[in-house]
Amino acid sequence: MNIQEKDSQYVAHTYARFPLELVKGEGSLVWDNEGNEYIDLGSGIAVSALGSCDAGWIQAVEKQLHQIQHTSNLFYTAPQADLAEQLCLRTGMKKVFFGNSGAEANECAIKVARKYAAEKKGADCYTIITLENSFHGRTLATLAATGQEVFHQDFLPLMEGFAYAPANDLAAVETLCKEQKIAAIMVESVQGEGGVLPLTAEFCQGLQKIADEQDILLICDEVQTGNGRTGELYAYMNFGLHPDLVTTAKGLGGGLPIGACLMGARVENVLDYGSHGSTFGGNPIAAAGALYVLSQIDEVLLKDVKEKSSYLINRFSKAKGIKSVSGMGLMLGLETERPAADVIADCRANGVLVLKAKDKVRLLPPLNIPMELLEKAADVICNAVKEN
Ligand SMILES: *Cc1c(COP(=O)(O)O)cnc(C)c1O
Numbered sequence: 419m420n421i422q423e424k425d426s427q428y429v430a431h432t433y434a435r436f437p438l439e440l441v442k443g444e445g446s447l448v449w450d451n452e453g454n455e456y457i458d459l460g461s462g463i464a465v466s467a468l469g470s471c472d473a474g475w476i477q478a479v480e481k482q483l484h485q486i487q488h489t490s491n492l493f494y495t496a497p498q499a500d501l502a503e504q505l506c507l508r509t510g511m512k513k514v515f516f517g518n519s520g521a522e523a524n525e526c527a528i529k530v531a532r533k534y535a536a537e538k539k540g541a542d543c544y545t546i547i548t549l550e551n552s553f554h555g556r557t558l559a560t561l562a563a564t565g566q567e568v569f570h571q572d573f574l575p576l577m578e579g580f581a582y583a584p585a586n587d588l589a590a591v592e593t594l595c596k597e598q599k600i601a602a603i604m605v606e607s608v609q610g611e612g613g614v615l616p617l618t619a620e621f622c623q624g625l626q627k628i629a630d631e632q633d634i635l636l637i638c639d640e641v642q643t644g645n646g647r648t649g650e651l652y653a654y655m656n657f658g659l660h661p662d663l664v665t666t667a668k669g670l671g672g673g674l675p676i677g678a679c680l681m682g683a684r685v686e687n688v689l690d691y692g693s694h695g696s697t698f699g700g701n702p703i704a705a706a707g708a709l710y711v712l713s714q715i716d717e718v719l720l721k722d723v724k725e726k727s728s729y730l731i732n733r734f735s736k737a738k739g740i741k742s743v744s745g746m747g748l749m750l751g752l753e754t755e756r757p758a759a760d761v762i763a764d765c766r767a768n769g770v771l772v773l774k775a776k777d778k779v780r781l782l783p784p785l786n787i788p789m790e791l792l793e794k795a796a797d798v799i800c801n802a803v804k805e806n
Pocket residue numbers: 518519520521522524553554555556606610611639640641642643667668
């Protein structure tokens with residue numbers, strides 16, 4: 419059996435995998451088992467923020483690997499405390515809870531919102547407004563938070579306590595806040611899985627106003643948009659928001675699993691001893707890697723992300739076969755005349771890996787991709803989108 423056959427026999431069939439076995443990566447390049455080289459514009463779904471096997475990241479991880487690989491959260495470790503400090507210093511948030519994934523970061527935010535609202539407004543105040551077409555994860559609570567029925571079917575009954583509003587429809591949110599007791603509003607400021615769709619600035623500011631005036635918590639899901647992806651450290655910073663809870667994961671660890679729920683001043687003491695926990699959360703190796711990733715996301719890199727973004731938007735806006743370009747920073751969606759799956763397959767055949775989001779071609783390149791590789795990849799994409 420080759421690897422694809424073995425995988426198909428023994429691994430649950432939950433993923434429609436690309437027909438490619440990757441064996442090696444370096445920066446923004448990856449190689450398959452036959453030695454074919456690809457420019458990676460997917461970064462393992464926005465995870466490998468610094469590309470594959472970044473030398474500084476390896477050094478940071480390796481150093482910790484030789485010191486101690488796991489302690490449990492019954493003990494203190496420097497990487498976890500240092501990482502929490504950095505996250506707070508760079509966002510103004512006050513406390514961090516670490517998990518291992520985006521879904522767990524969101525689970526934490528949902529628990530904080532419920533506990534805050536129950537204590538402050540009563541046990542019957544627990545509903546969280548999320549947006550239609552959103553994606554917040556695959557656990558039962560985050561599945562219920564996700565405003566897309568395709569993910570719900572087969573797993574009913576859904577966990578109670580979520581109400582959905584159309585994105586960018588402030589009146590709908592206001593109505594829900596009048597009709598129901600609302601604990602929190604949870605949004606991705608750029609919907610990723612939903613098709614790389616940024617919210618409007620007016621809608622975001624409207625949400626902030628509702629949150630401030632009605633003591634409703636604002637939760638920003640930055641699992642995909644976070645850690646430099648949109649040209650700011652966190653995407654909410656593009657919209658002038660001041661969320662109470664920020665969740666992140668994906669790019670934070672640079673390839674190792676880590677998730678974080680950042681808590682602002684209003685909620686920093688909501689979780690107390692015994693109210694939440696995770697055996698692996700904030701593991702010292704993952705935290706050491708994340709500390710290094712954060713150290714690299716500085717003003718220079720963020721400016722670079724914005725410039726590369728402008729380059730791509732400019733090129734794709736003029737390209738024949740592309741109907742529209744959406745997104746922010748290095749998180750872009752292309753609406754193509756040809757079916758996205760065909761474009762993706764053609765790109766792959768020509769040495770460029772891109773992803774899909776709904777019916778769009780989705781680009782999530784490493785934040786530090788060299789300009790020459792980005793130009794080369796853009797050439798391949800512009801060819802692939804042309805009707806042939
Ligand atoms: C990927 C994603 C999640 C889920 O993250 P996992 O690490 O797969 O649990 C949640 N929210 C958003 C916005 C995401 O893009």
